[in-house]
Amino acid sequence: MNGQTPARHYYKKLVPSLILILNCIQFLSHPAKADPILLAFVFAVYLAFIWIIPYVASTAVSLCIFIGLWLLTDFFWAVSGQEQGAAYFLIVFLMIYAAFRLPSRLSLIFTACLIGGNILLLSSQGGSLNTIISNISIMLGLYVLFSSMRFRREARREAERNHAELAKMHVQLEHAHKELQKAHAELQKASVLSLRYAVLEERTRIARDIHDSIGHELTSVIVQLQSLPYILKSSKEDSEKVIQNVLSVARECLQEVRSVVHQMGRSESMVGLTALRGLIHQVEERSGLHVSLDTAGLSEESWPPNVSETIYRILQEALTNIIRHADASHAAAVISNDKSHLYVTITDDGQFTGSLTYGFGLTGMKERAEKAGGSLTFSAVQPSGLKIELSLPLMTTHKEQKDEQR
Missing domain, CATH: 3.30.565.10 (Histidine kinase-like ATPase, C-terminal domain)
Structure with a gap:
């Protein structure tokens, strides 16, 4: 009953209740062997069953209630002695309700038990073979009819449920598509920023290399040139040596510039203690x-x-x-x-x-x-x-x- 409107919920209980009340009045208005009080009691139990069973969630409890009603109806049949009267109507009503309420396999087993019980009661009361076959045919026909109605109803509900799930999935896919578009735009933006960062990082690296290498060499040139006037006054040989050192350093600066511009990578000479000792020796020679x-x-x-x-x-x-x-x-x-x-x-x-x-x-x-x-x-x-x-x-x-x- 979940997911149904309140009006439809009560409609499914009012219709069978009216059927029971009308048939109870009809059977009470005609003389019969059954006790009117017992008849009214049995119909009242069925009426209570109609209003209680929708709230029973357990299949096992529902089956126990159906079996209890069946035994009550058989007892009423045996006491009243009616062959085609109220008891038979209640048996058929119970079978139809089981076809809607119980699981399909369980309702089939329950219907088979009802038919078997009817055959035994009719046989014990001397019912003819034609009467038994007619009752069985009616019950089977009604069971097939109402079971097919139930299957169509469940198939329609399943289709509606699938349609609702598909619509929900469609909404989720649209949302995911929008999120992917947004992520794609952000990724493109991030790619542009990453490229800019890479360019900036490379520029910084080149600037640092120029500062560390060429700056060091030019500092050495400046120091030697500053000392050159004093050396010229003291020794011609030392001044020539200073000039040669300055030219050598200038050439190294030029080579370093070419190395940075052409991005020739790391210098293999900058490996280990040998390179460090060479660097220290150059510094001592050129700066003092x-x-x-x-x-x-x-x-x-x-x-x-x-x-x-x-x-x-x-x-x-x-x-x-x-x-x-x-x-x-x-x-x-x-x-x-x-x-x-x-x-x-x-x-x-x-x-x-x-x-x-x-x-x-x-x-x-x-x-x-x-x-x-x-x-x-x-x-x-x-x-x-x-x-x-x-x-x-x-x-x-x-x-x-x-x-x-x-």
Whole structure:
């Protein structure tokens, strides 16, 4: 009864109730062997059954009620002695109601039991074979008729339910289609932003490479050119040597520019301690800054390419900053490692006392360290000077592998 309007709900109980009341009046108005009080009682029980059974949810309880009514009707039949009267009408009424109320297979079994019980009662009361066959035929015909009506009703309800589900699915598909369109638009927007970010990241990388490499070389050129007038006065041979160094550095700057412009990738010379020693030797020759390298705590010299380049570029930028800003005479680099990390400490005896301004160089150093999965910190050295501490993981992360492949 779920899903039905209240008017239709009561209609399905009022119609059979009226049928029972009218037939009860008809049977009471004609003389019969049955006790009128018993007849009225049986019809009253059926009437109560009509109004109670729709609220019974359990199939087992419903079947028990049907069986109880059947036994009550058979008892009434046996007591009244009527062959074609009220008892037979109630049996047929119960069978029709079972065809609508009970599950199809259960209603068929119940109808077969009713027919069998009728045959036994008719036979015990001396009913003829024609009467028995006629009763069985009527009951079978009525059962087939009302069962087919029930099947058509259930098929119609199933079609309506399927149609409602299809309509609901259609609405959901339309909603999903709109969501996919929205997601597609957002994905296109994200792709454009990602492309812009990639271009910006590449520009930043090129700018950082130019600053770290060419800036370092040009700083060396400036320092040597500044000292050239004094060297010319003291020694012609030293001045020629300075000029040759400046030309060599200029050529290296040109080569570095070509390397960055053509994106030739990482330089294989920036690998391991050999590259670091070469860098320190160049700095000492071109600037006069004394740089010491301590690798006593280093147990392995084979590093991943991204670690080698990161150390090289950070040491290069650190020495460039010392030459430009620190007014230092000595710098020291200490490299050590454990099973998972590589540590680099760079100190100088310059003028730094604690006030640090982050420019492009220091910011680029920090970004390089973080991109490699490490960290970079700055602190003051007593009584003056700057300490740079770098920590890098020796295992290449998944993000770094993707960056290298890209």
